[in-house]
Amino acid sequence: MAHGHKSDEKIVYVGDSRVRAKSSHLIPQDFSAYPGKSEVFIPNFLLKEWMVAVVVLVGILVLVMSDPAPLGYPADPTNTQFIPMPDWYFLFLYQLLKYPYTSDKFVVLGTVLVPAIAFGSLLLAPFLDTGKERRFYRRPIASSLMILSLVACSYLTIVSWHHYEEELKEKNIIPEHIKREEELHANKGKEGGTPSGNAQSKKLAVVAADDPAAELYKKATCVACHGAELKGNPGSGIPALLGVGDKLSKDDIMGVIKNGKGGMTPMYDANIKKGLTDADIDKIADWLSKQKKG
Incomplete structure (x- = not known):
């Protein structure tokens, strides 16, 4: 801006030296020349997608906390x-x-x-x-x-x-x-809870552990599920064989080996294939019938 000493002299502007006011508002880009586009990808579109993703993530977290994964x-x-x-x-x-x-x-x-x-x-x-x-x-x-x-x-x-x-x-x-949830509810309220199948089987000992049939048992297919110590896995549906003699006789045990029971398939032929004889299986059944709590 330039002017002389006279107060009534006309002001003449040279260029534009005025400072423009800054605005924090983003001016959207003009996409009229690009059919099908309405906004910039970064940050406008990306911010909207991020906000939607946050809402979905919060919803998933709420579901996870309200209904935890079963164990x-x-x-x-x-x-x-x-x-x-x-x-x-x-x-x-x-x-x-x-x-x-x-x-x-x-x-x-x-x-x-x-x-x-x-x-x-x-x-x-x-x-x-x-x-x-x-x-x-x-x-x-x-x-x-x-x-x-x-x-x-x-x-x-x-x-x-x-x-x-x-x-x-x-x-x-x-x-x-x-099954685990039912056990927890059954034990809830009982002082100290009720011992599980494994805890009960630990109180029992193998009868006639030095019997030759005990070594034959370890060669049979029975040991894969019921274990060398006859404890089984009651939590997984595999009963312990400790004390089985109080429930089943020798003939009953032989019948289970030949015909199966519940989820257990017949194991007689499988044991024969493993090299055991009919006499060996008979000794194993007789030894298992001796497994009594007394």
């Missing part, structure tokens, strides 16, 4: 009654691997190829489907494939869980986490 007994590789089940979001893959065309000789197809195609297609979808149309009914191919995937995953998940429940009924098995 069973410690892992026991000798428990033949346990039915392994994956988490619910993998049930569809678990069921898929039961079919002949994705198991046995084709297991690579079910474990590698099919998941790779499914998840790979999901990852590549934004790059393969580059159309600007956002309404699902205007994108028939992408929408049809997604609906088909959702229906297939839902169907396989429901069928997998149905088969699991049917297997539990057929084998008369109570899931470990339910």
Whole structure:
């Protein structure tokens, strides 16, 4: 700005030396020249996505805290009654691997190829489907494939869980986490609680531990489940053989070995294959009938 000494002289501006006021408000970029775009990705769109992700994460945390994951007994590789089940979001893959065309000789197809195609297609979808149309009914191919995937995953998940429940009924098995919870409720309120099956079996001793039949027992298939000390694993549905003589006679025990009982399959032929003779199995049954609490 330049002027002379006279007060009534006209002011002449040279350039614009005024300081502009700063504003904290972000002025949205003009996307009128770019059809289909309405805002910048960073930070506008990304901030919205982040806020939605936070809400979803809080919801998941609330569900986890309100309904904690069920806990069973410690892992026991000798428990033949346990039915392994994956988490619910993998049930569809678990069921898929039961079919002949994705198991046995084709297991690579079910474990590698099919998941790779499914998840790979999901990852590549934004790059393969580059159309600007956002309404699902205007994108028939992408929408049809997604609906088909959702229906297939839902169907396989429901069928997998149905088969699991049917297997539990057929084998008369109570899931470990339910059994453990029932035991906790049964022991609750009792002073010191009630001793578990393992604790009770520890109070009993093996009868005639120096009997030659005891060595034959260790060579039999029985030891894999019931253990060398006959304690079994009651928590997993495998009863202890300590004190079994008070419940079963020699003939009864031989009948269980030959015909099975409950979840136990017949073990007579399996022991013969292991090299035991009929006389050896008879001695084992006689020795087990001597296992009495007295």
